[in-house]
Amino acid sequence: MLNVRAIQINFGLQEVLKNISFGLNAGEVIAITGANGAGKSSLLKCIAGTLAPSSGEIQLQKGIHFAYLPQSRPTEKQSVMEFLLRDFPEIHKSYQKMHSRNIETIEYANAITEYLEIGGYELESKFARLLLSFGFDETDLSRELQDFSEGQKQIFPLLQILASDAQLLILDEPTNHLDISMCLYLEKVICKEKQKGRSFIVVSHDRVFVDKIADRTLYIQRGESILVRGGYSQLLVHLEQDFQSRQELAVNIQDKIKKLETEARRKKVWAGRKEKEKNGAADKGFIGARAAKLAKRAKVVEQRQQQMLETLKAEKPFVEKKLNLSFADYTVANKHILSAQNLSKKFGERAIFENVSLELTTQDRVAIIGDNGSGKTTLMKCLLGYEQASSGQIHRNNYAKWLYFPQNIQDYFTEKILLHNLMSYGVEEAIVRQFLGAAKLRRERVLQPISTLSYGELMRAAIVSAILASSEFLFLDEPTNHLDIESLEVLDQLLCQFPGGLLFISHDRQFIAKNALTILSIESFML
Structure with a gap:
């Protein structure tokens, strides 16, 4: 359905993402997580086409439609229904005509017929079913947006894209401001839609939510990505194993670097001594020639070791320091x-x-x-x-x-x-x-x-x-x-x-x- 290949994003001289690649199949959920500022939202914008990557390509299967939900909540002063219909311009226009204050009886009848023919009532029924799946009441469609909490408002843009015909839904932090019951509703809806063949790319920091919905999890750190099967718990296991292997490799390479540096210092002393012998034996025929040859050989060995050192240092993996919290202990009495x-x-x-x-x-x-x-x-x-x-x-x-x-x-x-x-x-x-x-x-x-x-x-x-x-x-x-x-x-x-x-x-x-x-x-x- 979707292939993301070698995506790189630069903002000026700052390299945000480098060589990000993954594929997405029909009926699959990929969760994207990582630290704030890691580039998760920028990656979604590239997939949605609102941001051009610095390099790489994104291929969407022909005939596949997508819907993108950025991090935002509705702030308009209008009814829930008015807001939901905004993404369906033809139906929205007909709805406004039908609810106009100055409409005549015959015009009203014609507007109802038009609204019916273009699928307005069918869409209203779809919105009502979706509302019920999130614990709302059908009558909430006629209420004003400002009557709802911030978490409840977060659901309405989600209903818009769920009601669309998009096969790929791209959601940026959909659980922000949601209470536990709303998160549970959202998990059920995503799992149900997934069974219908819909695919999701979801950025989230909700660890339980990611565990519940994700088939695979993409973790972004220092511009690079790690892709694991499963959710957040599987990611933690992988990161721990990766930490251990990186740490072991780094220790082995550091040991080799130390040995090479010790050997290089010894060889440098030897090379310096041979250089002195060469200079001191400039006019001594065979002895001078042999000293010059040894000095040259010493320099070649020194250069080779320096190259090996540079190679080892380049191969040494970066190892993220584990959090080590050490605070002065104090006792709190039962009070x-x-x-x-x-x-x-x-x-x-x-x-x-x-x-x-x-x-x-x-x-x-x-x-x-x-x-x-x-x-x-x-x-x-x-x-x-x-x-x-x-x-x-x-x-x-x-x-x-x-x-x-x-x-x-x-x-x-x-x-x-x-x-x-x-x-x-x-x-x-x-x-x-x-x-x-x-x-x-x-x-x-x-x-x-x-x-x-x-x-x-x-x-x-x-x-x-x-x-x-x-x-x-x-x-x-x-x-x-x-x-x-x-x-x-x-x-x-x-x-x-x-x-x-x-x-x-x-x-x-x-x-x-x-x-x-x-x-x-x-x-x-x-x-």
Whole structure:
């Protein structure tokens, strides 16, 4: 169906991708993953034809149609149906005519007939079926877009391309902002469409999602790609094996380099000695000729060894350093953090949550889950006093050391430069830099303005600040939002080392499984 051959992408002097190749068959799903900025979205744009590669070619089988879903959410002020029909211009025009305020009775009848004949009602039925498959109601088609949560809005562009006749669907981070139930719906829809012969290329950082849908996974790192059968779990196994083999090869080559360098130094001394003998024997006939011959031979040997050294150094593989988190240990005593009794919150007449009772200690690691818009963030803000509950009581331990990381993690930092934010804990700069380095924030990155750093870098720095502050409890609101897979792995390890308690909101199933001892769900306004 699709062949991608030796794709290279350069932006000026920056080489983003080099020699990326893979094929895609009918009814197959390829997941693409890697660090933020690795070139995943650029690769999708090349396949979709919106970006020309610097070299290489992309061949799509004749007669195959594709649909491309970039990273975006609808912001228009219109109904869901109006939005969905935008990609079907003829039907959309007929729909608008039919719903015009000034239309006459006869014109209305003609518009209905036209709408029927061009497949408008058939398309509406398709949209209704797709809506139901994602847990919506058919009546949601007539609702305004702004009535829905950010995660729900993310589904509507997906419905557009699912309703098309495209056999190849190209999706760039479709799970962004989706809650767990929406992710489950999407997995089922992709698997169902795959059985019909449709193919998918999906960029995603959702580790469980990739495991569920992917037949093969393409991992992009430092501009190059690794393609493995299966999903994220199989990729991890491959990367571990690749790390071990690269490490062994690098060690063997380094040993050879050391031996050659030692031999080269010895030969250089020998060559220098022969050169002196040659000069000293310039007028001594046979002895002079023999000395000159030995000196020449010594230089040839030295040059050959230098060439072997250069070859070995070129062959030595790059070995990514494994994450090595080493922080000063501190002990967190079992301490009461807060308790809430019969907490309720309303916005006007609309209930957000009701009769919530909760107790937290430094030994607790609690995840709050629930659909988008169910009130998880509002509950956390009420618990911390950033919002006022409508009723109920909250008792907080003012002597406990806790920190709150909001969804917009930039708001956590008060100083412009990253390093300056971590210098208020009485720890020497060298130690702070060491801790940041352990969290993969090295050298010049720690001196960058907060505004220039990625969400993943800021979240890692925030966890480091919590350890430097000897915090006893963390409140985290969607800490995995916008994180790439590498940052998710680092965050998991950082929180594993954190000795205190946690209360966090997340839709990332693997993150929840690794970090939560207790899971609370908000359903029908109740916890």
